[in-house]
Amino acid sequence: MEDLLKEINQFRDERDWRQYHSHKDLAISVSLEASELLENFQWKTDKEAVAVNKQNIQEEIADVYIYLMMLADDLDLDIKDIVRQKLTKNAEKYPVDEVHELNQKAVD
Amino acid sequence: MEDLLKEINQFRDERDWRQYHSHKDLAISVSLEASELLENFQWKTDKEAVAVNKQNIQEEIADVYIYLMMLADDLDLDIKDIVRQKLTKNAEKYPVDEVHELNQKAVD
Amino acid sequence: MEDLLKEINQFRDERDWRQYHSHKDLAISVSLEASELLENFQWKTDKEAVAVNKQNIQEEIADVYIYLMMLADDLDLDIKDIVRQKLTKNAEKYPVDEVHELNQKAVD
Amino acid sequence: MEDLLKEINQFRDERDWRQYHSHKDLAISVSLEASELLENFQWKTDKEAVAVNKQNIQEEIADVYIYLMMLADDLDLDIKDIVRQKLTKNAEKYPVDEVHELNQKAVD
Numbered sequence: 001m002e003d004l005l006k007e008i009n010q011f012r013d014e015r016d017w018r019q020y021h022s023h024k025d026l027a028i029s030v031s032l033e034a035s036e037l038l039e040n041f042q043w044k045t046d047k048e049a050v051a052v053n054k055q056n057i058q059e060e061i062a063d064v065y066i067y068l069m070m071l072a073d074d075l076d077l078d079i080k081d082i083v084r085q086k087l088t089k090n091a092e093k094y095p096v097d098e099v100h101e102l103n104q105k106a107v108d
Numbered sequence: 109m110e111d112l113l114k115e116i117n118q119f120r121d122e123r124d125w126r127q128y129h130s131h132k133d134l135a136i137s138v139s140l141e142a143s144e145l146l147e148n149f150q151w152k153t154d155k156e157a158v159a160v161n162k163q164n165i166q167e168e169i170a171d172v173y174i175y176l177m178m179l180a181d182d183l184d185l186d187i188k189d190i191v192r193q194k195l196t197k198n199a200e201k202y203p204v205d206e207v208h209e210l211n212q213k214a215v216d
Numbered sequence: 217m218e219d220l221l222k223e224i225n226q227f228r229d230e231r232d233w234r235q236y237h238s239h240k241d242l243a244i245s246v247s248l249e250a251s252e253l254l255e256n257f258q259w260k261t262d263k264e265a266v267a268v269n270k271q272n273i274q275e276e277i278a279d280v281y282i283y284l285m286m287l288a289d290d291l292d293l294d295i296k297d298i299v300r301q302k303l304t305k306n307a308e309k310y311p312v313d314e315v316h317e318l319n320q321k322a323v324d
Numbered sequence: 325m326e327d328l329l330k331e332i333n334q335f336r337d338e339r340d341w342r343q344y345h346s347h348k349d350l351a352i353s354v355s356l357e358a359s360e361l362l363e364n365f366q367w368k369t370d371k372e373a374v375a376v377n378k379q380n381i382q383e384e385i386a387d388v389y390i391y392l393m394m395l396a397d398d399l400d401l402d403i404k405d406i407v408r409q410k411l412t413k414n415a416e417k418y419p420v421d422e423v424h425e426l427n428q429k430a431v432d
Contacts, residue, residue, distance in 0.1 A: 001109040034142035035359035062194035086170035143251035250358035278410035302386035
């Protein structure tokens with residue numbers, strides 16, 4: 001993971017692109033790439049989307065990841081730390097027992 | 109990275125949530141969380157956004173990451189592989205020399 | 217339509233809000249409100265979404281409309297003119313006869 | 325406004341497209357077109373965006389409008405009614421006097 005972040009940063013630093021990377025514009029980029037990812041599923045079922053657009057889906061997932069890692073790194077956030085913190089917070093918000101009850105209700 | 113993916117999958121499997129995770133709905137979730145991330149920068153400069161919203165920015169980055177990893181995993185995509193492939197493709201599209209010329213033109 | 221635009225502009229001018237409305241931030245707002253609209257359909261079928269979220273869907277459609285009209289007006293664009301121009305362009309791109317053939321192929 | 329809605333509906337009915345227009349997919353389309361609109365402002369100031377992308381900005385505003393009107397119409401919502409209701413609700417949430425105080429504080 002640290003290696004991958006290094007490769008991403010190397011990519012932008014070789015091109016002197018970090019000067020353009022305001023946090024706000026990187027957040028816009030994450031959102032735009034997420035929309036391009038979603039576009040592959042527009043008017044389609046999962047099966048149709050994967051059959052027709054698998055390569056593009058793969059590339060857009062990579063694009064979202066790349067911009068997200070740039071933004072996290074520029075904010076001095078360690079992705080592992082913040083994901084683990086969020087999972088812990090979500091686990092408190094959605095306790096396993098309560099969720100199973102809700103799942104059950106949804107099908108009753 | 110593999111550990112983190114395991115923890116994300118464990119989180120949804122303990123709650124039996126994978127049954128709801130169509131690719132299309134996960135792609136929608138990535139896009140919605142990316143918008144919630146961007147919302148922290150609405151009407152604000154970078155400095156203002158970070159001063160007021162740092163904690164929420166951190167959580168939304170984690171949310172985008174979590175849904176993105178779920179989607180990639182459900183599609184049997186290895187995130188390291190697809191990111192490296194995309195960086196290679198981008199490097200061919202934006203050769204270092206040409207980019208430096210463009211950067212220079214932008215300030216001339 | 218002109219009346220409605222006047223009411224929208226009156227709303228922001230009474231609050232002296234136009235000073236904050238950069239085009240870029242209004243475009244961000246249109247995108248964020250569109251995501252909040254879409255959020256009503258997350259993990260749901262049309263029927264479920266309308267049953268549970270009709271009131272919120274209605275409000276988010278209004279929010280997208282309000283920001284879109286502000287942006288168009290700030291750019292001196294007449295919405296009727298630009299929509300008609302786009303419909304004409306789309307009609308040339310998707311001729312009725314060709315579309316009917318494609319529709320038919322999709323079910324064959 | 326009613327005329328414009330009729331022209332939009334005529335466009336999709338001539339192509340028998342209403343059969344594909346689930347509410348969820350239309351909401352996705354509004355969100356995707358809003359992102360394409362926002363893309364014109366990525367890495368740019370307002371002035372740069374308008375100088376380079378005015379024509380595309382205009383077309384994307386029209387696209388957001390077209391899908392938004394389709395969705396509202398399919399849900400039997402009158403756009404004038406729901407926008408006026410939202411403006412009234414917003415006016416209660418943001419009373420003119422309080423907003424002026426907040427505006428003042430922001431510059432103090």
